[in-house]
Amino acid sequence: MTPARWGEIKSVLAQVLDTDPGARSSTLDRLCGADAGLRLEVESLLALEAKADSALETAAAPGAIARRRWYASGAVR
Amino acid sequence: MVNAAVLAPQEFTQLLVNWRNGDKNALDQMTPVLYDELRKLARHFLAGERPDHTLQPTALVHEAYMRLVDQHSVDWKNRAHFLGVAASMMRRILINHARAGQAAKREGFTQALALEDALGVFIHPQVDLLELNAALQQLSDLDPQQARVVELRYFGGLTIEETAEVLGISPATVKREWGTARLWLMQQIEGPPPVQ
Numbered sequence: 376m377t378p379a380r381w382g383e384i385k386s387v388l389a390q391v392l393d394t395d396p397g398a399r400s401s402t403l404d405r406l407c408g409a410d411a412g413l414r415l416e417v418e419s420l421l422a423l424e425a426k427a428d429s430a431l432e433t434a435a436a437p438g439a440i441a442r443r444r445w446y447a448s449g450a451v452r
Numbered sequence: 453m454v455n456a457a458v459l460a461p462q463e464f465t466q467l468l469v470n471w472r473n474g475d476k477n478a479l480d481q482m483t484p485v486l487y488d489e490l491r492k493l494a495r496h497f498l499a500g501e502r503p504d505h506t507l508q509p510t511a512l513v514h515e516a517y518m519r520l521v522d523q524h525s526v527d528w529k530n531r532a533h534f535l536g537v538a539a540s541m542m543r544r545i546l547i548n549h550a551r552a553g554q555a556a557k558r559e560g561f562t563q564a565l566a567l568e569d570a571l572g573v574f575i576h577p578q579v580d581l582l583e584l585n586a587a588l589q590q591l592s593d594l595d596p597q598q599a600r601v602v603e604l605r606y607f608g609g610l611t612i613e614e615t616a617e618v619l620g621i622s623p624a625t626v627k628r629e630w631g632t633a634r635l636w637l638m639q640q641i642e643g644p645p646p647v648q
Binding site: 376377378381382385388389392419420421423424426427429430431432433435436437438439440 | 636642
């Protein structure tokens with residue numbers, strides 16, 4: 376993947392993520408047009424949403440845990 | 453290669469300044485020093501040599517960091533900057549730690565045990581940190597700003613607003629970068645989608 380292609384996919388993905396689940400398909404139609412490859416890429420990423428929600432949840436990430444401990448210890452405010 | 457034993461606080465601070473000014477090698481040089489310091493602190497802590505038994509494991513990271521920094525020569529009032537540096541450090545430490553754990557397992561002994569106990573809070577992440585790190589490195593090549601957003605959010609624990617402040621971009625952009633990066637990283641970790 377090239378940075379330019381990722382930029383394209385990212386832009387569509389971000390707009391679809393901002394769309395209500397019911398309207399996603401039509402948003403994809405509008406944004407991808409005839410580019411079936413683009414749509415496939417975005418859809419395969421969207422399919423990972425639930426997994427990413429649990430695996431990469433920010434509240435459970437090392438950084439968030441560390442900061443909560445720092446706050447608790449009074450070291451950082 | 454930097455020797456932890458001979459690195460004075462001013463030298464460590466200089467590395468921090470260099471890193472802030474864009475010298476990527478500086479972080480490579482700082483990490484083993486901080487990691488060493490962390491190990492030493494962990495050993496003292498676990499041996500009960502510290503009177504402060506309530507010290508939290510992750511406060512060790514902070515303490516090690518503060519001990520290495522000559523606080524008078526750098527303006528540390530910028531909280532966002534501190535958190536930004538800490539995020540990079542945290543990533544390096546956790547990845548070093550994951551690698552050390554893997555090596556110890558391979559070699560059939562548990563030399564990293566003391567640190568593992570001290571960092572106990574870290575060692576049960578929801579993803580394989582080495583896989584995540586590899587994916588994040590790929591993302592850096594593709595989209596450096598987005599990779600930095602992930603580092604700050606995931607390893608630094610920065611909020612959307614703080615991340616925006618560190619990077620000088622809007623909170624909306626941070627939200628978009630993080631939201632889309634998560635899915636991309638997940639895809640790298642999970643492997644390519646099945647061919648239809």
